[in-house]
Amino acid sequence: MQHKRTATKNPQTGDQTSRHYARISATIYRTQSSLVWNLAMSPKSHLNRLTTHCHPLLRACLVALALCTSLPTVAQDTENGEQLFLTFCARCHGILGEGGEGPSLKRAELVHAPNDDTLIAVIVGGIPGTGMPGSWLLEGKDSVDVAAYVRSLGQLPPEQMPGNPAAGELVYQSNGNCSSCHILDGVGNGIGPELTGVGLRRNSEYLRRAVTNPDADQPKLVDRFRGSLNAFLTVRVVSELGTYEGMRVNEDAFTVQMRDLNGELYSFEKADLISYEKELGHSLMPGYNAALSEQQIDDVVSYLMSLRD
Ligand code: HEC
Numbered sequence: 681m682q683h684k685r686t687a688t689k690n691p692q693t694g695d696q697t698s699r700h701y702a703r704i705s706a707t708i709y710r711t712q713s714s715l716v717w718n719l720a721m722s723p724k725s726h727l728n729r730l731t732t733h734c735h736p737l738l739r740a741c742l743v744a745l746a747l748c749t750s751l752p753t754v755a756q757d758t759e760n761g762e763q764l765f766l767t768f769c770a771r772c773h774g775i776l777g778e779g780g781e782g783p784s785l786k787r788a789e790l791v792h793a794p795n796d797d798t799l800i801a802v803i804v805g806g807i808p809g810t811g812m813p814g815s816w817l818l819e820g821k822d823s824v825d826v827a828a829y830v831r832s833l834g835q836l837p838p839e840q841m842p843g844n845p846a847a848g849e850l851v852y853q854s855n856g857n858c859s860s861c862h863i864l865d866g867v868g869n870g871i872g873p874e875l876t877g878v879g880l881r882r883n884s885e886y887l888r889r890a891v892t893n894p895d896a897d898q899p900k901l902v903d904r905f906r907g908s909l910n911a912f913l914t915v916r917v918v919s920e921l922g923t924y925e926g927m928r929v930n931e932d933a934f935t936v937q938m939r940d941l942n943g944e945l946y947s948f949e950k951a952d953l954i955s956y957e958k959e960l961g962h963s964l965m966p967g968y969n970a971a972l973s974e975q976q977i978d979d980v981v982s983y984l985m986s987l988r989d
């Protein structure tokens with residue numbers, strides 16, 4: 681498939697950002713109005729928020745003090761859990777737990793967290809080797825509250841599919857030609873990320889964006905906290921032998937490895953290069969807005985949503 685370079689930006693991205701900020705300020709407002717409630721229910725989590733902007737040493741002392749003074753309570757406080765979820769989890773799992781960079785949590789059964797103990801362990805310790813970081817600040821009662829809130833999300837109805845997954849599978853295999861770049865259940869070329877189980881990891885809005893405007897979820901800045909998106913960073917290398925563009929596979933201080941659109945793997949010594957550039961916000965995947973009809977896009981998004989194991 682011909683690689684098209686799409687320089688145009690999605691006009692919706694700006695809208696989404698401002699909506700996102702509107703939602704965040706609504707959250708801050710709610711956080712303030714429930715200040716008294718929070719202070720009474722969970723002094724430690726409240727301190728976490730209060731101390732976010734102060735000196736790290738002072739913050740450490742305050743958090744330690746709060747840990748010593750907080751009384752152990754057995755009751756689960758889903759309101760506290762919700763507030764903490766918005767602060768620590770929503771940026772990856774969505775404001776309503778609907779997913780985004782992280783999987784939707786609106787599922788009755790979680791793969792890595794079949795029971796409450798494992799769920800709490802995942803919240804505090806993360807899932808090593810994946811984009812799921814641990815939140816050690818939540819250790820103790822706060823992690824119990826967040827776990828209770830995550831469980832309550834599992835009782836919500838799952839997302840509706842916009843189209844027909846069986847028709848979407850045909851699009852995937854025929855005019856989409858998706859397997860020329862993606863592996864699914866062991867079939868295809870692994871230039872792009874593997875799509876097996878992608879319906880568990882991403883929500884429908886993210887999947888639609890991935891198909892129609894692949895640039896949108898490319899990393900905009902090198903941010904160590906957005907681990908699973910940094911994995912798709914596009915890089916451009918100019919050496920004496922030519923220019924190479926591909927997805928970064930690995931990088932250290934002296935070398936960089938990348939895979940190009942033909943699936944060819946390259947390794948370069950940085951010192952020998954004429955230039956090495958991280959192409960932030962630029963995907964190697966073509967946008968499908970023009971190549972597929974709206975119905976076909978709905979169908980292919982539904983097919984991706986159905987890939988759940
Ligand atoms: C930086 C983004 C990010 C943040 C922040 C984050 N997560 Fe995750 N989370 C992920 C990703 C990515 C995965 C999928 C890991 C995998 O299996 O590859 C995940 C997986 C999970 C899972 C396992 C789901 C399953 O089906 O097994 C749970 C539960 C979870 N996260 C809860 C949370 C909670 C609660 C918070 C806040 C305390 C949180 N996450 C914060 C990115 C994040």
Ligand code: HEC
Pocket residue numbers: 681683852856857858859860861862871872873878881882887890891894895897898912927941962963964965966968980984
């Ligand atoms: C020319 C190669 C190429 C083709 C063809 C291609 N993709 Fe991709 N795709 C990529 C690359 C590279 C990425 C990772 C970078 C990014 O997100 O832009 C990606 C990312 C994705 C993601 C996001 C995965 C995740 O976990 O975040 C989805 C979903 C996806 N592609 C679906 C599709 C579908 C469906 C098709 C066919 C309609 C398709 N791709 C065709 C190269 C391709």
